């Protein structure tokens with residue numbers, strides 16, 4: 001079977017480099033392009049894997065040309081929300097399947113991607129969390145919420161993460177809200193420090209912590225009569241996302257329309 005041809009956008013970033021290393025290590029995938037404003041012209045292999053692999057980094061304005069020249073099967077994107085949306089549009093118009101891990105993509109963006117997929121008869125995979133353990137945590141949290149509806153979410157990430165709360169925390173709140181029958185919430189009558197009770201999504205409090213040293217972590221704490229249940233997932237290394245990204249790349253050619261969330265591929 002033909003190798004899956006992959007272009008990586010955001011190839012010099014923390015996640016992008018990890019994706020490059022992962023793709024280079026797979027016998028059924030071929031890295032055909034790397035796009036990033038950083039280190040243009042350099043060999044991406046030398047940056048991500050210490051050894052040149054003959055793929056030089058092209059600058060972002062050349063995305064459309066790069067995709068139409070290389071005709072890859074898949075474009076993996078780990079950049080920023082605005083960049084990712086532009087890349088998704090370009091990829092779908094070029095008949096390339098975007099596999100996107102960039103977080104902060106809004107509901108209205110998802111509506112646009114869905115309709116672009118329909119117009120182009122293309123497919124797109126967007127997952128706010130490619131760590132399989134994090135997806136399992138969301139599933140377990142939805143199950144627990146049916147029996148213990150009092151719940152709050154704490155998400156902890158490295159200090160260079162641009163968006164808050166994390167896409168995973170919002171999605172966890174949505175799953176919990178869909179699953180629990182009642183929506184109890186402790187009321188604080190006096191907030192001595194504004195915002196101290198966190199933000200709220202789907203009626204659930206979310207607390208975002210940003211510190212150097214962290215990677216990506218989430219705790220979902222359920223309170224009940226005389227008992228506490230804590231579910232926690234820790235991505236302690238960015239490699240934790242790679243089995244999920246590899247799975248999405250492998251499934252990309254067989255999906256239809258927009259697939260939002262790794263859980264639909266497991």
Ligand SMILES: NC(=O)c1ccc[n+]([C@@H]2O[C@H](COP(=O)([O-])OP(=O)(O)OC[C@H]3O[C@@H](n4cnc5c(N)ncnc54)[C@H](O)[C@@H]3O)[C@@H](O)[C@H]2O)c1
Pocket residue numbers: 009010011012013014015016035036037038060078079080081083100101102103104127128129130131161162216241
């Ligand atoms: N879905 C997941 O499982 C998951 C896991 C970790 C991080 N993320 C998300 O991935 C994204 C990237 O995270 P990161 O830590 O690698 O960030 P980063 O800042 O290290 O990397 C982003 C890269 O994108 C590049 N870039 C900027 N504009 C570009 C453009 N127009 N075209 C191509 N490349 C461009 C930057 O130069 C940089 O190298 C963030 O949104 C983060 O939240 C998702």
